[in-house]
Amino acid sequence: MQLAQFGGSLVAILLLAWLAHRLGLGGDLRIRSEDQARELADEAVSGFDPVDIAIDRAGCSAILRDASGRILLLRRHGAHFAGRLITTRPEARLDQGLLTIGAEDKPFGTVTLNLGKAAQEWAASLRRLEKVGA
Amino acid sequence: MPEFSPVDYAVPGFVLLVLLEMLWAWKKRPEAYEPRDTLTSLAFGLGSTVAGLITGGLFLALFLWVWQYRIFDFGPEWWTVWWAWPLCFVLDDLKYYWVHRFGHRVRWFWASHVNHHSSQHYNLSTALRQTWTGALTLGFAFALPLVLLGFHPVMIAICGGFNLIYQFWIHTEAIGKMPRWFEAVMNTPSHHRVHHATNPRYLDRNYAGVFIVWDRVFGTFEEECPDEERIRYGIVKQLGSFNLLWSVFHEWVGIVQDMWRAPWRHKLSYLLREPGWTHDGSRETSDMIRARWLERTGRPEPGAQENPIAAGERTA
Numbered sequence: 001m002q003l004a005q006f007g008g009s010l011v012a013i014l015l016l017a018w019l020a021h022r023l024g025l026g027g028d029l030r031i032r033s034e035d036q037a038r039e040l041a042d043e044a045v046s047g048f049d050p051v052d053i054a055i056d057r058a059g060c061s062a063i064l065r066d067a068s069g070r071i072l073l074l075r076r077h078g079a080h081f082a083g084r085l086i087t088t089r090p091e092a093r094l095d096q097g098l099l100t101i102g103a104e105d106k107p108f109g110t111v112t113l114n115l116g117k118a119a120q121e122w123a124a125s126l127r128r129l130e131k132v133g134a
Numbered sequence: 135m136p137e138f139s140p141v142d143y144a145v146p147g148f149v150l151l152v153l154l155e156m157l158w159a160w161k162k163r164p165e166a167y168e169p170r171d172t173l174t175s176l177a178f179g180l181g182s183t184v185a186g187l188i189t190g191g192l193f194l195a196l197f198l199w200v201w202q203y204r205i206f207d208f209g210p211e212w213w214t215v216w217w218a219w220p221l222c223f224v225l226d227d228l229k230y231y232w233v234h235r236f237g238h239r240v241r242w243f244w245a246s247h248v249n250h251h252s253s254q255h256y257n258l259s260t261a262l263r264q265t266w267t268g269a270l271t272l273g274f275a276f277a278l279p280l281v282l283l284g285f286h287p288v289m290i291a292i293c294g295g296f297n298l299i300y301q302f303w304i305h306t307e308a309i310g311k312m313p314r315w316f317e318a319v320m321n322t323p324s325h326h327r328v329h330h331a332t333n334p335r336y337l338d339r340n341y342a343g344v345f346i347v348w349d350r351v352f353g354t355f356e357e358e359c360p361d362e363e364r365i366r367y368g369i370v371k372q373l374g375s376f377n378l379l380w381s382v383f384h385e386w387v388g389i390v391q392d393m394w395r396a397p398w399r400h401k402l403s404y405l406l407r408e409p410g411w412t413h414d415g416s417r418e419t420s421d422m423i424r425a426r427w428l429e430r431t432g433r434p435e436p437g438a439q440e441n442p443i444a445a446g447e448r449t450a
Contacts (some may be wrong), residue, residue: 002187005142009180012149016156016259017173025162026168043366046334046423047430075374080254082374107375107384116376 002006026079030059036088037062041072044083046070054122057114063101063122071125075111085106089129099123140295147341152176152258158308166307172259172375177378178249179262189269197277197287206284213289222285223293223344228279230297230343233276235354238338238420243271245385246407248447252381254368256330261305266382300344301326311358321346324358331365334427337420370410370423383448385409 020026031037034053041048041064048063050072061075071086084103089111091102099119102110115122160165208215237247249265280290304326312322321342329340339356342349349355358365373381392404392412400413410419420424428435 006180006184009183010146013173013176013180016149016152017169019153020156020172021169023156023164023167025159025164025166026171027154027165040229043332044372046370047426049180057333077254077372078171078372079165080368080377082254082372084374107373107377107380109375120405123225128189 029076029079029081031055031062031074031081032059037064037074040074040081041083044074044081045072045085054113054115054118057116061111061113063099063113063115065125073111073130075105075109082108086126086129090126090131092123092126094119094123096134138292140292140299144299144302148258150263151303152262155258155306155308163307166255166257167259168255171253171255173256174376174378174381175253175255175259175263178266178382179264181266181378181382182264182268185266185269193269193274194287194291196274197281197290200278200281200286201287204282204284204436208284208286212284212286218285218289219293222280223296225280225283225285226290226293227297227342227344228348229276229280230294231341231348231352233273233353234341234343236276237271237273238411239342239408240406241389241409241411242387242405243273245389246273247270248369248385248409249382251330251369252373252384254366254372255352256305256307256327256365256367258305260303260330260367261302267386271384297343302331305330317346319345319347325349325355327365327367328356328358330367332370333363333366334420335359335433336365337424370418370420406436 017078041050051067052065055062064072072083074081074083093100097116097119100112237243246265246267250263254262304323306323309323311324325340325346328336340349393401408419410417
């Protein structure tokens with residue numbers, strides 16, 4: 001009986017998730033302006049007030065710096081955005097205008113931002129951060 | 135002795151209502167649902183029922199043993215004492231308030247309860263986002279006074295089941311505010327949206343299960359102000375992952391890592407103090423986030439001074 005209940009619930013769960021997908025729920029949220037990036041930054045880290053903002057060309061992520069030099073990485077997570085402060089020198093790779101950053105928090109994953117010319121400048125500022133354990 | 139689990143009967147209704155809310159979202163607010171988030175939340179729900187089956191028997195046995203030492207005896211046919219049912223329901227809801235408050239204020243408890251909050255969405259699937267690790271906390275101990283008073287563990291379990299069912303429908307953005315008299319007494323979608331919010335003004339507020347009066351009595355009530363700011367849901371440091379196992383265990387992993395790295399005299403504090411506490415001040419608790427926000431915005435502390443219990447906790 002309990003096994004049947006478990007099986008039935010599992011089928012219902014998969015059907016609901018499939019339906020959410022079929023209905024196109026979740027939308028396609030992008031960062032369209034600096035004001036929006038600013039608002040998302042404040043949501044990610046309360047009180048974070050950026051003075052430098054670089055938004056990925058597709059609007060899927062952004063990197064921001066506040067007046068005290070803290071760097072915040074924002075990326076899309078489903079129908080929302082999530083952020084991480086980059087406090088130590090991260091694993092980062094620069095490939096022309098593409099900057100790939102791995103947050104210290106591994107499950108957060110790596111983020112590739114298409115920043116064009118600004119990518120080099122941001123890569124340099126990441127290199128200036130202290131290494132882990134330094 | 136009655137053998138009845140109200141939640142089992144409610145599950146088809148849960149599924150139907152999630153379906154209806156999805157259709158509402160499709161018409162009105164597509165961003166209210168996200169397929170991977172929904173799948174994660176519902177998988178949490180399924181896993182929690184399995185965890186409950188594994189550990190439920192142990193707790194029932196413990197409670198039955200404690201029940202032998204009860205103060206009041208409702209007789210051999212305790213389920214026929216009609217007035218014991220509403221009394222048990224109200225007292226169980228009071229118990230829920232305190233378990234829930236501890237769930238947010240003690241990191242050991244939070245490690246389990248955080249699962250319910252880690253979605254950035256607020257919909258009926260979030261209601262089913264229940265923990266798998268509740269048995270690893272001391273939450274069960276809060277029911278012991280009820281058992282010692284004489285309420286049979288099965289009666290408490292049934293009342294707890296109805297409490298859980300009540301809380302399902304309040305996890306929605308599809309309902310604005312209920313009539314004033316209802317908002318004054320009962321927990322509602324509006325009150326519970328505040329509870330799930332990460333906006334500094336709303337952090338650690340509205341712990342109620344069924345009756346919001348507990349928050350009003352104990353000084354943790356906060357009114358939803360949709361005209362002043364948009365509510366954001368989730369946790370202060372959003373997970374940023376749909377990985378189910380990471381979602382289930384991330385805070386437990388965090389506690390172990392923090393205790394491992396901390397100096398000996400601080401190790402236990404990482405288990406017993408509030409989430410966000412660190413011995414070196416490198417992270418922020420909800421009180422610190424709220425205090426900084428109040429300072430930034432120049433607002434007075436809302437409501438707290440009116441209530442000696444709330445004010446006492448803040449100064450402790």
